[in-house]
Amino acid sequence: MSDVFEGYERQYSELSANLTKKCTTAGGLHGEQKKQKLSEIKAGIDEAESLIRKMDLEARSLQPNVKAVLLAKLREYKSDLNNLKSEVKRLVSGNLNASARDELLESGMADTLTASADQRSRLMMTTERLDKTSDRVKDSRRTMLETEELGVSILQDLHSQRQSLLHAHNTIHGVDDNISKSKKVLTSMSRRMSRNKWIIGAVIAVLVIAIALILYFKLK
Known part of the structure; x- marks a missing residue:
């Protein structure tokens, strides 16, 4: 898991919850207060879009197995942001009467809360699978390092044995030279x-x- 992605993810979750509360509050406001609240919500949505773009760039720079999981989570965040945008459009339109708008907001908020609960549940499951994948990657890396260390040790042993064989060969060659000299002396x-x-x-x-x-x- 990327620490950078997790940081953006926390920021987005907090911002999304804050925007949802502001949408609920804006539904009960009128006039300038409502315009000011909607302006704050739009600024928050722009910030949320910026965070999603950053998360997308970070996810695409990671390894394929991690990248696939993070992009799946990112699609859920984009869906959540689209729901917020739709809610803001309904608040801005102002075509619905107060009772219909309140009913729609209550229904929309209920659906949003339900969707958010489902998304959080899926996100938790995805995070758990990602943690397991990360653990398997760490285990594989540790095994690879151990194998590399074993290979280095074997190469060092082989090098030492090669040096011993070369020394023995040189010694035998010296003995052979001495035998040849002795043979010449005996022949003489x-x-x-x-x-x-x-x-x-x-x-x-x-x-x-x-x-x-x-x-x-x-x-x-």
């Missing part, structure tokens, strides 16, 4: 050992041949 050592074996074997072979030659010459 293996080659050196093979070369040393061939050298030792050659030395032994030379020594064996030398000993054999020495023995040969000594025995000969």
